[in-house]
Amino acid sequence: MKKGSAANILSFISGPIISALIGLITIPVTTHLLSVEDFGKLNLFLITQTFIYMFIYLAMDHSFVRFYNESSGSSLLVNTLVIPVIVTIILIGSTIFQLDNISQLLFGTNDYLLVVCLLVSIPFGILERFSQLIIRMEEKGSLFASLIIFSKLIILTLIIIFSLFINLNYILVAIIYLISQFLSATLSLVFTFSHWKRIKMKDINKNEILKFLKFSIPMYPSTLMVWGLNSITVVLLRFFSTYNEVGIYSAATRVTNIINVLQSAVMSFWLPIVYRWEGEKKPHKIFELSAKIIIISTSLCFIFVLMFRDYFIILLSSSYIEAISLLPILLFVPFMSLNSEIVGIGINIKNKTYLNTIFSFITLLILMGLGIFFINELGALGAALINGVAYVLFYLMKLIGSSIVWRNLGSNFFISNLLILITLSTLEYLLNNLISIIFISAVGVVYLIICFITLLRLKTILKGEFK
Incomplete structure (x- = not known):
């Protein structure tokens, strides 16, 4: 080969x-x-x-x-x-x-x-x-x-x-x-x-x-921080909660970590394409629409998992039923990690990678500082909450950082999308009934329509580029 x-x-x-x-x-x-x-x-x-x-x-x-x-x-x-x-x-x-x-x-x-x-x-x-x-x-x-x-x-x-x-x-x-x-x-x-x-x-x-x-x-330091971001909540659970809570949280993260495969697949084509487009001085609209399509697509995956999260119990035994309830919160960890790479691409393009280290360090401090209180009070739920919040903040930092050092790919759109996902996740966690499923499904249909329209717009622009 x-x-x-x-x-x-x-x-x-x-x-x-x-x-x-x-x-x-x-x-x-x-x-x-x-x-x-x-x-x-x-x-x-x-x-x-x-x-x-x-x-x-x-x-x-x-x-x-x-x-x-x-x-x-x-x-x-x-x-x-x-x-x-x-x-x-x-x-x-x-x-x-x-x-x-x-x-x-x-x-x-x-x-x-x-x-x-x-x-x-x-x-x-x-x-x-x-x-x-x-x-x-x-x-x-x-x-x-x-x-x-x-x-x-x-x-x-x-x-x-x-x-x-x-x-x-x-x-x-x-x-x-x-x-x-x-x-x-x-x-x-x-x-x-x-x-x-x-x-x-x-x-x-x-x-x-x-x-x-x-x-x-x-x-x-960055290498150790990657470990810290992925594992510090488990360590805190060990010292401020019980092994049972460690087990519940670990089972939930094992399920959500499967989504990391999506990140590997997306980044394998997103990085080379963006670097090539930047070198070829492609119009701003191509970058913006492409980023939006990926974010909408990952949001559809987020919505899909929310809708069918109860069926994930087949991946676990009945002893781990509590882990399934954490999924609407823990989903923010892999999805915000992936989305931060999309919206924060300008940091890499402009060789400002030290910002990634700073943002990771701030996120780790949030996890460690607030994690002790939340985990001591709420156990696995507290670990999930603080992890979700920390990764949302990490996403926002990379979005804003990239917009400052490179170009704004549509911050208002990305923040609005984030607020929608937070609303859907909260609704599903609190209700978890037919009403929440219908509402989430309706939002999913709207996202499909937006994704289709955005794809058509991008296709039109790309056709003009290659004429």
Whole structure:
């Protein structure tokens, strides 16, 4: 398959989409096998694992991608690995004698097996991450997608097989995740072994490491903030509520996180097209109408999920019924995250990416500051409320920021649309009956008509451009 070809690009996109579909199947399987409290502890294990990886990489994985085409393969690999390996040794060495305390802190038990799993997973995580980065940079889309899908399939298959013979708990499921990671890392290593075998200690170069650090360190806070935005509410629930509330909230976010696939798909074509149009000095109206069509389309998806949210219980067991009630609020997290990328595109075009860091930091402060109060009082509902509010504010900051540094794509339209979604979400959360469904359906029909009219307008303008 040719590098850069449409088929190759599609194969890169297919991996996350298919793995998300497998994840969709894994959710009901896991929630039917685990208690709400165990599901909460499993989620704490997974987000702690993600934090550890982000912490030890020091964003050197980003340096690997940035300098891949400018440095020799073996030299780049060894010099971007040095820091993560050193940090891993220090981390394992400093925690090995505190296993009981860390286990008590995270999982409320002195059984330190899960903490051992976390530490054991680090070397596999490093191998898997850098091997898959090599595959990605070599533009082997089909292989990259296959490895992602393989990892998810192993998890689902092992959970089903194990459940036939024993009663699963969160520790056993965490071990299954570890087995999947080991197999995925091993397979990734096999396909990239030609790169790994060329690593030599003599290639370690202080100046090279400093060059890579100079690039990665400014990105490091942003990387940690991404984790914070996605996970801080779960951490706060752990310390200011109960594991049961952690489980309810985690189940609800697992369902809404499926929508993140939509973000990957939209951004895969939105970014390249906008950059090309900007370079070609296309009329402002093309940018405006295109952005509006995407926002209307995502709003239709939002409305669709609201209308049929009660049916999402099939993804969970009856023990998680409370999680479904959080969906109208938590939907704002993935949708505002996606929409902020659309309306905030000018920040990237004008190379004002430091604004993204500032906006993320403000959002994280809101989550942490108000989260403690809301979660202490309302548990999972409080976590959902503050998360929804924080992402709405993040969306507004990016909308206003992009309008100032680049161009206004229709702020009044986007804010009006946001207010409509907030109204529909509130109505569905409070009523959840036939009246709310009819009203939401009517709004959906209006959105379809607006989307069709906007598409016709854009088509007319584009025809004029290509005459």
